[in-house]
Amino acid sequence: MKITIAVAGMLAAALATLATGAAAHAAPEAKNALPLGSSIPSATVKMKSVDGKAVSIRDVAGKRGTLVVFTCNHCPYAKAWEKRIAELANGAAKQGIGAILVNPNDPTNYPDDGFDEMQKRALALHLEVPYVVDDTSNVARAFGATVTPEAFLFGANGKLVYHGTIDDNRADPDQVTAPYLRDALAAVAGGRAPATKETKSLGCGIKFRPRP
Amino acid sequence: MRQPTLLTRLRPWFAGLLAGAAGLVYATGGQAAEPALVDADVRAIQNELRRPHAKAILVNVWATWCEPCRTEMPAILAFHRAHLAEGLRLVLISADDETERAQAAGFLAAQGVDFPTFIKRGDDMRFIDALDPRWSGALPASFLFDGRGRLRERWYGEVTRAELDRALQRLSKRKP
Numbered sequence: 001m002k003i004t005i006a007v008a009g010m011l012a013a014a015l016a017t018l019a020t021g022a023a024a025h026a027a028p029e030a031k032n033a034l035p036l037g038s039s040i041p042s043a044t045v046k047m048k049s050v051d052g053k054a055v056s057i058r059d060v061a062g063k064r065g066t067l068v069v070f071t072c073n074h075c076p077y078a079k080a081w082e083k084r085i086a087e088l089a090n091g092a093a094k095q096g097i098g099a100i101l102v103n104p105n106d107p108t109n110y111p112d113d114g115f116d117e118m119q120k121r122a123l124a125l126h127l128e129v130p131y132v133v134d135d136t137s138n139v140a141r142a143f144g145a146t147v148t149p150e151a152f153l154f155g156a157n158g159k160l161v162y163h164g165t166i167d168d169n170r171a172d173p174d175q176v177t178a179p180y181l182r183d184a185l186a187a188v189a190g191g192r193a194p195a196t197k198e199t200k201s202l203g204c205g206i207k208f209r210p211r212p
Numbered sequence: 213m214r215q216p217t218l219l220t221r222l223r224p225w226f227a228g229l230l231a232g233a234a235g236l237v238y239a240t241g242g243q244a245a246e247p248a249l250v251d252a253d254v255r256a257i258q259n260e261l262r263r264p265h266a267k268a269i270l271v272n273v274w275a276t277w278c279e280p281c282r283t284e285m286p287a288i289l290a291f292h293r294a295h296l297a298e299g300l301r302l303v304l305i306s307a308d309d310e311t312e313r314a315q316a317a318g319f320l321a322a323q324g325v326d327f328p329t330f331i332k333r334g335d336d337m338r339f340i341d342a343l344d345p346r347w348s349g350a351l352p353a354s355f356l357f358d359g360r361g362r363l364r365e366r367w368y369g370e371v372t373r374a375e376l377d378r379a380l381q382r383l384s385k386r387k388p
Contacts, residue, residue: 023364200340200347205352
């Protein structure tokens, strides 16, 4: 009953929005997020990793899939999920899924997102995958990413099969009832489409760098 | 019959004075007593949007840890004060966790907010889609609904006073 009401509510909200044609004032950088089935955008753009190497998404792509997570150091939501993100990213490689964490934020007003701090965080989290700087924020723009953290999982054919959040409880890992990204990774590793393909959660808006 | 004392005669005056002072504090943007932060799930928010007697409803989703949210708050409150008499209702919804409730209440009080506001509880996705299915969930976000609870304008990211004023003007020109 509750699920029916929730679905009805969501449908009503969606229809109302479409019907009213509400005007949208998005941040200039925002555009619609990458639709399911899309190829990896900016796949060959080199980004500086915390180990000093220049890495592209294509460089890390796995045989079974590729995970791209836009995340950062300063956002409380990203911090709440960072251990889980690290664990999932590290584990993805063992399943044949390449992974990369991308920090798209301008550190000018958010010094915690500076390169030195990223290096410290990667060490603290025992990250085994690249944590890179999107130094123009254009990779994030290409993905239509708007929030941290935000995950994009591509299948073996390089097409987007999951987009969204990590799970349904950022505050308490022990209270998670819907491990969305973990389930999506398991599905992709098994050559299946994720059951849940798109999710959302509240989070920090990406602090885009000004366009040149 | 007992004669009214001086205190009895002055009581209504004191009550009026206090009410006026509270209004004056909000109207001038001064520090207020800490406002109520009411737990709100999707149903509560939807009920708030359906509450009658508003010409327009601005919903702002914010959090104490969100710097752009804090930066834009004075402009949002000034917009509300300027158009309150015209029937504008402001619904502030904090996305803070329970551990941050005190900071949220303190921040609002420092901004002069003396009316009840909300603190989001429950599933993020349902909350996001109930306000605006196009919204990714990034903070801050503001949504302008008409008096019938229909979403008319949305801002993803920081909003300015000028943008809000223009949006309200556009809304007032729309046919009901």
